[in-house]
Amino acid sequence: MSGDGPTVTAILDYIYGRQEAKLKVDVEGGKEEETRANQGLQMAITEAKGRAERRCRRDGVTDEIRVTVSYLEAETSTDTVEREQRHFHRDTEAESEASDLEATAQSWQGLDQWRRDHPPTELVESGPEANSRQRRDQHRQTEKRGSRLSEENKNKGVETGTRRHSAPLAHGLCARNKRIADCCLGYTPCVARQLRTRWSLSETSLWTGERSIQGRGSCHHAGNLFSAKPLSPVMAKASSAGATASSVETQQSKSFDLSASVPIMVNDVSGKMGNAVATAALARGLQLVPFAITGPKLGGRHVIVGDVDVEVIGAEDRLSVMDKVQEQYPNLIVVDYTLPAAVNSNAEFYVSRGLPFVMGTTGGDRDKLMETVRKAGTYAVIAPNMGKQLVAFQAAMEIMAANFPGAFAGYTMKAVESHQKTKVDTSGTAKAIVGSFQRLGLDFAVDEIELVRDPKEQVERMHVPEEYLDGHAFHTYRLESPDKSVAFEFQHNVCGRSIYAEGTVDAVLFLAKKIQEGAEKKLYNMVEILQEGSMR
Ligand SMILES: NC(=O)C1=CN([C@@H]2O[C@H](COP(=O)(O)OP(=O)(O)OC[C@H]3O[C@@H](n4cnc5c(N)ncnc54)[C@H](O)[C@@H]3O)[C@@H](O)[C@H]2O)C=CC1
Numbered sequence: 260m261s262g263d264g265p266t267v268t269a270i271l272d273y274i275y276g277r278q279e280a281k282l283k284v285d286v287e288g289g290k291e292e293e294t295r296a297n298q299g300l301q302m303a304i305t306e307a308k309g310r311a312e313r314r315c316r317r318d319g320v321t322d323e324i325r326v327t328v329s330y331l332e333a334e335t336s337t338d339t340v341e342r343e344q345r346h347f348h349r350d351t352e353a354e355s356e357a358s359d360l361e362a363t364a365q366s367w368q369g370l371d372q373w374r375r376d377h378p379p380t381e382l383v384e385s386g387p388e389a390n391s392r393q394r395r396d397q398h399r400q401t402e403k404r405g406s407r408l409s410e411e412n413k414n415k416g417v418e419t420g421t422r423r424h425s426a427p428l429a430h431g432l433c434a435r436n437k438r439i440a441d442c443c444l445g446y447t448p449c450v451a452r453q454l455r456t457r458w459s460l461s462e463t464s465l466w467t468g469e470r471s472i473q474g475r476g477s478c479h480h481a482g483n484l485f486s487a488k489p490l491s492p493v494m495a496k497a498s499s500a501g502a503t504a505s506s507v508e509t510q511q512s513k514s515f516d517l518s519a520s521v522p523i524m525v526n527d528v529s530g531k532m533g534n535a536v537a538t539a540a541l542a543r544g545l546q547l548v549p550f551a552i553t554g555p556k557l558g559g560r561h562v563i564v565g566d567v568d569v570e571v572i573g574a575e576d577r578l579s580v581m582d583k584v585q586e587q588y589p590n591l592i593v594v595d596y597t598l599p600a601a602v603n604s605n606a607e608f609y610v611s612r613g614l615p616f617v618m619g620t621t622g623g624d625r626d627k628l629m630e631t632v633r634k635a636g637t638y639a640v641i642a643p644n645m646g647k648q649l650v651a652f653q654a655a656m657e658i659m660a661a662n663f664p665g666a667f668a669g670y671t672m673k674a675v676e677s678h679q680k681t682k683v684d685t686s687g688t689a690k691a692i693v694g695s696f697q698r699l700g701l702d703f704a705v706d707e708i709e710l711v712r713d714p715k716e717q718v719e720r721m722h723v724p725e726e727y728l729d730g731h732a733f734h735t736y737r738l739e740s741p742d743k744s745v746a747f748e749f750q751h752n753v754c755g756r757s758i759y760a761e762g763t764v765d766a767v768l769f770l771a772k773k774i775q776e777g778a779e780k781k782l783y784n785m786v787e788i789l790q791e792g793s794m795r
């Protein structure tokens with residue numbers, strides 16, 4: 260990849276009022292193999308899909324969107340020169356009048372209807388392959404030309420008023436939502452026109468791939484952008500922290516990191532696990548959404564995680580808050596660490612809004628939970644334990660049970676689990692392990708698991724270090740043969756919560772990848788994530 264790097268163009272095509280939609284995503288300007296592995300580009304594709312889905316939902320196009328992703332490799336240098344000349348001609352025309360725009364736009368399927376129903380405040384393009392190819396050619400050349408312009412204008416300011424098409428695709432910091440705003444000034448005239456209607460101008464800096472240039476122009480509403488060059492992760496990270504473009508410039512040498520572009524909302528960040536996950540997510544470069552939903556009448560607080568001030572909202576206000584959050588973070592993934600009593604209603608809420616989620620909360624009606632998610636076809640990870648080695652142990656038990664059913668028939672078992680005294684339910688992990696033992700032939704019910712919640716007993720009998728009384732999970736399963744001549748003991752003792760928090764971040768990134776790939780399978784557990792090699 261060279262120059263400003265490859266670009267992603269997303270074209271949503273539907274005939275308004277009918278139940279069919281197609282999204283065509285073109286990734287061009289790089290070698291296919293490299294672009295497939297380019298995580299920033301892949302996230303841009305995911306974002307385009309998310310926006311298309313949301314747009315369709317809003318317009319009542321409810322059937323699944325057919326998505327095609329094409330990788331268009333870089334052209335030869337001869338082709339490039341020819342197109343560059345052609346483009347300059349078109350660009351000049353476009354700057355002087357809108358006729359070129361009208362001619363192209365009129366050939367777009369359904370656009371007239373769309374325009375009638377939607378004043379040009381949003382970008383939804385449609386059109387035949389030929390038009391799309393032409394636009395891509397123009398776009399590529401506009402960017403090339405733009406790069407030169409930015410070089411010329413470096414440090415002296417660039418006027419990015421409503422008439423300019425020749426500036427490069429630029430990223431600016433959106434003052435309102437502190438997110439990266441992609442300013443598609445480098446797009447073809449027709450696209451640029453629609454974008455212009457959606458961009459209000461204010462003092463800020465623009466980002467042109469390799470350098471920031473001082474100028475005027477910023478997105479007023481980043482969530483609306485449809486066609487975008489992938490974000491620089493460094494920029495995204497810096498923007499969530501409210502950094503300025505010039506401070507970003509100095510970070511350019513840092514390594515590329517996919518996680519920067521995955522926004523996560525942690526419900527409830529004020530809880531013990533929620534807080535640990537939010538902290539781990541920030542440490543791994545994810546974007547923490549500054550809102551969290553808690554239980555009814557429990558909102559109104561702010562929790563500071565790293566440099567993010569998260570507003571905790573009571574469940575009674577969740578509808579209006581989620582409207583805003585989803586608008587602003589369209590490719591958001593939710594993480595749920597709440598209470599067993601909230602599991603089912605929270606899951607129903609997430610699926611009702613098409614929100615992909617990671618459910619770490621244990622308890623509730625698990626069958627109903629699975630059924631809710633399967634029925635809705637929402638992307639989700641649900642697991643009672645996110646800790647890598649515990650997931651591996653759980654997997655080993657499942658494998659043993661599947662391969663040697665009844666191997667422990669006649670054995671007796673004593674299962675004990677100790678957790679902080681605030682834990683209200685029986686360990687979900689213990690229930691899963693007991694399930695494997697049952698398949699191995701043990702006659703043992705989940706309600707026979709002994710719970711230890713008394714801190715004194717935890718220290719004296721279970722040997723929990725005092726500093727971990729507020730956060731530990733000590734489990735012992737002791738099996739004995741009928742004649743007591745053979746005994747097995749399985750034990751796992753965890754102090755603290757970082758093992759689960761790290762695994763949760765793995766699950767979020769795994770889900771983001773699956774969404775971006777448009778995976779058919781949508782519901783996962785942690786064993787599957789481990790099996791796919793997606794745990795760090
Ligand atoms: N899957 C895993 O690896 C792990 C799962 N867990 C599970 O996570 C859950 C939470 O554990 P902790 O953080 O220790 O509990 P916690 O009690 O510290 O936090 C729960 C939070 O949920 C909030 N809440 C209550 N009702 C709510 C509602 N309706 N909607 C949203 N939030 C609500 C509470 O205000 C509180 O802040 C438990 O079920 C626990 O077993 C805990 C550790 C690891």
Ligand SMILES: O=C(O)C1=N[C@H](C(=O)O)C[C@H](O)C1
Nearest residue numbers: 621643682686687688689732
């Ligand atoms: O509440 C906890 O702390 C934990 N809950 C999970 C469970 O119920 O199994 C996982 C781990 O035991 C910690």
